[in-house]
Amino acid sequence: MPPPSEAEEFLPGVPDYSTVHQPLGELFTPVTSKEEWRSHMLSEEQIDQFWRDGYLLNVPLLSPADCDRILEDYKYFTGEKQHPGMKMMYEYHSNQSGDPNNVLMHGLGQWRLTKLFHDIIFLPQAVVKTSQLLNKDRLSSVYFWHDQLFAKPPRHGGCVAWHQDYSYWTRTKPQQHLTVHVALEDQTEENGALHYIPGSHRPFSPMKKKKNFKPVCANLKKGEASFHHALAVHGSYGNKSDRPRRATVLNYFADGTLSDTDEDLLKGIRIQKGPNGSYRLDYIKEYPHKGANVPADLSKYLLPDLELFKEMRKPKRGDWLAENKERGQTFKQFLISIKPFPNRISNTIFLQPLVFNEDPIPKSILTPLSDFASTFFGMPVKVAKRKNLKGKVKGRINDYSKNYQVSGPEVLSIMVSEKMIPREAFCVAGITFCDLYHHEEHNFVFGMANLSGSSGVYSLARYLSNFAESENTEFHPEREEGGLETIIKRACKTMCHEIGHMFGITHCTHFDCIMNGSNSLEESDRRTIFLCPICLRKLHSSIGFDIVDRYRKLKEFWEEHQQEQEVAWLQKRLEKIA
Numbered sequence: 001m002p003p004p005s006e007a008e009e010f011l012p013g014v015p016d017y018s019t020v021h022q023p024l025g026e027l028f029t030p031v032t033s034k035e036e037w038r039s040h041m042l043s044e045e046q047i048d049q050f051w052r053d054g055y056l057l058n059v060p061l062l063s064p065a066d067c068d069r070i071l072e073d074y075k076y077f078t079g080e081k082q083h084p085g086m087k088m089m090y091e092y093h094s095n096q097s098g099d100p101n102n103v104l105m106h107g108l109g110q111w112r113l114t115k116l117f118h119d120i121i122f123l124p125q126a127v128v129k130t131s132q133l134l135n136k137d138r139l140s141s142v143y144f145w146h147d148q149l150f151a152k153p154p155r156h157g158g159c160v161a162w163h164q165d166y167s168y169w170t171r172t173k174p175q176q177h178l179t180v181h182v183a184l185e186d187q188t189e190e191n192g193a194l195h196y197i198p199g200s201h202r203p204f205s206p207m208k209k210k211k212n213f214k215p216v217c218a219n220l221k222k223g224e225a226s227f228h229h230a231l232a233v234h235g236s237y238g239n240k241s242d243r244p245r246r247a248t249v250l251n252y253f254a255d256g257t258l259s260d261t262d263e264d265l266l267k268g269i270r271i272q273k274g275p276n277g278s279y280r281l282d283y284i285k286e287y288p289h290k291g292a293n294v295p296a297d298l299s300k301y302l303l304p305d306l307e308l309f310k311e312m313r314k315p316k317r318g319d320w321l322a323e324n325k326e327r328g329q330t331f332k333q334f335l336i337s338i339k340p341f342p343n344r345i346s347n348t349i350f351l352q353p354l355v356f357n358e359d360p361i362p363k364s365i366l367t368p369l370s371d372f373a374s375t376f377f378g379m380p381v382k383v384a385k386r387k388n389l390k391g392k393v394k395g396r397i398n399d400y401s402k403n404y405q406v407s408g409p410e411v412l413s414i415m416v417s418e419k420m421i422p423r424e425a426f427c428v429a430g431i432t433f434c435d436l437y438h439h440e441e442h443n444f445v446f447g448m449a450n451l452s453g454s455s456g457v458y459s460l461a462r463y464l465s466n467f468a469e470s471e472n473t474e475f476h477p478e479r480e481e482g483g484l485e486t487i488i489k490r491a492c493k494t495m496c497h498e499i500g501h502m503f504g505i506t507h508c509t510h511f512d513c514i515m516n517g518s519n520s521l522e523e524s525d526r527r528t529i530f531l532c533p534i535c536l537r538k539l540h541s542s543i544g545f546d547i548v549d550r551y552r553k554l555k556e557f558w559e560e561h562q563q564e565q566e567v568a569w570l571q572k573r574l575e576k577i578a
Contacts, residue, residue: 010112014085017118018111027066027119040128050133054201054232055218061125062223067184073114074184074246077107077149088112090146092325097158098501099450100409102238104158105151110248121147121250126180126225133227134176134254141255145169145177148249152192157239159192161338164200165251166230168333176254177230183220184246191241194218194226200233282332298540301547301577302533308573309532310512320517321509328509334538339504340454341542342379342426349379349499350425352415353386354432354457356393356406358473360386361431361460365488368561369431372492375553377499378545379426389414398435400443401468403461405435411457412450421454427502429495430457433464433473446494446518449501456498462521463490485561490521493529500531505538529566548577 007015023030031037042056050056062070076083079094086092090109097104110117120126121144134140152158165179187193195215215235218226228234239245281299315321329337340346351370353361366383374381392414395406411430415421421428436459438445447458461473465481477484493514500515508515511532518524531539540547555570 010085010088016085016088016112017115018088018109020118023119023122024115025119026115028123031124037124037128040124042129042132047132050227050229051136053196053198055196055198055226055228055234056133057218057224057226058220059125059129059225059227060223061123061180061182061225062120062184064222067223070116070120070248071184071246073110073116074149074151076113077110078105078151078153078246083113085113087325089325091327095158098448099158099412101156101413101450102158103153103156104160105149107149108146110149111147117147117248120182120248126182126250127252129227130178130180130252133229134178134252140176142252143255143257145251145253147251150247150249152239152245154191154239154242154244157192157245159238160236162197162233162235163336164231164233165228167336169230170332171260172253172257173260174257175230176257178252179228179230180225180250180252181218181220181228182225182248182250183222184248185222185244187218187220187245187247188241189217189219189237190239191243191245192236192239193220193245194234194236196226196228197233201229201231294544298547302537304511304533305573305576308569308576310528312509312511312516316523318519319523320507320519323519324507324517326507326509326517329506329538331534331537331541334504334506335541337504339542340426340502346424346426346454347379348422348424348426349373349377349381350384350422350428351381351495352384352420352428352430354411354430354434355386355388356390356395356432356434357404357471358433358461359475361433362475362477364477364484365460365491366431368488368557369491369495372557373429373495373499375550375557376492376496377539378543378550384420384422384428387418387420396437396440397471398437398444398468401435402471403435403468403473404471405437405444408436408438408445408448408457411436412448412455415455415457416450425454427454427456427499429499429502430455431491431495432457432459433461433475435459435461435473446524447498449498454502456502458494458498460487460491460494463487485563488561489529489563489566490524493524493527496529500535500539503539503542505535508532508535510534528569530569548574551577 007017008019010016046056075081088109089107092107094105095103096106111121127142131139131142166175166177169177181194195217197213198216220226284294351366353366370381370383393406393410395404398405415428415430436445436457438448447456449456461467464473464475466474466476466479480487497514505515507517512528513532513535514527514529515535516527518527551570551574555567558566558570
């Protein structure tokens with residue numbers, strides 16, 4: 001094998017190892033003989049077991065010493081060390097769940113950042129076995145698809161919902177993909193090991209029926225791997241142990257796998273082009289009541305009219321997407337995600353005013369917020385009695401603005417512990433004039449949501465023109481630049497963004513959308529207050545409102561609050577879909 005080429009630089013002095021298409025020699029010595037390759041092959045018995053169960057467990061891959069070396073690199077992704085090339089990650093979430101009590105670090109693209117993560121994708125112990133398992137009864141040429149990281153901290157590590165990997169890869173065909181999950185430390189039931197449903201990869205498998213749904217815990221030792229079929233149903237529970245659970249994942253596919261789409265935007269909404277300029281919606285039967293109540297002409301309301309729905313532009317320096325690598329969520333990914341739905345009992349949105357050391361939110365703001373939320377979501381909205389949480393939540397003085405802030409995660413926790421979520425609540429959105437922060441190293445957040453607790457909290461502090469003039473927020477409506485209506489508009493935007501998260505809608509990266517992430521008030525003001533077609537379909541599939549009637553009521557609301565730009569947008573939208 002020739003010596004590896006030099007990696008191209010992502011930044012000065014920061015190599016991008018994805019530009020090197022062979023091992024760098026950091027993890028294993030090159031294989032030089034057929035005999036050595038054959039030594040890594042699976043037995044016929046192991047292959048038969050894989051095709052019977054859909055997975056193969058406890059396959060030795062790495063030595064404990066190699067795992068320790070890789071875990072040292074892992075610190076870049078758990079925040080223990082700094083890497084200047086983190087923007088090379090295809091996707092990175094320090095906590096994908098959004099719930100501070102159920103933390104799941106997830107990333108894609110670590111092979112670009114370190115030599116060890118680069119070389120593991122070429123590991124003969126993984127690649128040779130993969131070539132035997134991608135297709136039944138024949139060896140396959142192996143192509144690298146992508147890698148992943150999953151880390152669960154001790155005692156509050158999050159779960160991974162039941163899923164099939166190919167559900168994320170349907171844009172490729174045929175289905176000839178395989179996943180290798182490598183345990184970098186012992187995995188047990190207690191610390192959130194992988195679980196599989198035996199036989200679930202087979203079409204019409206009886207194992208997918210509820211009575212036969214009996215998970216098998218992988219129980220991998222440090223350095224062992226599981227190999228699983230792309231249709232095998234698997235997931236993992238939370239980490240309740242005192243030990244972390246860190247793993248790296250390698251995804252491969254066989255030669256001959258092709259892309260199945262050239263239409264990213266329409267595919268994101270899941271609209272198929274038909275004959276004579278017609279359109280057809282996918283996944284109608286996944287709606288409540290198998291889509292029986294879905295309007296026949298629904299697709300016309302979801303087509304991305306690029307005059308009104310602007311495609312996402314390259315982020316500016318300091319924007320949310322410049323600082324956070326996010327790939328967005330298609331409608332299909334939304335469908336297969338674990339999320340709550342309004343039901344016969346829990347069908348009301350509650351706004352919960354909260355006060356700490358600052359002035360309370362006045363009725364002149366709460367009333368229009370309640371009206372807007374009811375129109376935006378098409379659900380009943382109630383304003384709860386104000387709660388004083390002074391002294392009950394950790395706070396600090398912001399190093400930059402010198403104002404008082406409280407911990408958003410602690411607010412979410414106390415909303416659950418103090419039983420602020422009534423039985424009839426689909427969700428509860430806390431609202432306050434107190435500034436919020438997430439982690440100690442973060443400056444501030446406008447808001448955050450706890451999906452598993454059906455609660456969220458957001459702050460209006462930074463919407464006031466006198467923000468940070470005093471340690472605690474004081475509300476003086478007569479001094480507000482732009483008047484009270486500007487504050488109401490900003491508050492409506494943040495409120496519906498956070499409640500949207502509680503429906504399972506993640507940050508939008510497809511269009512200018514109310515579900516875009518924002519890093520500053522300036523960026524938030526640039527964003528629209530409307531849902532893009534992809535996110536509109538997500539919300540519509542959960543609630544089933546009349547789209548035209550919703551637009552009309554939104555227009556009436558903004559007419560009342562003298563927002564000419566929003567009224568003009570809605571007027572044009574209604575004319576186009578009439």
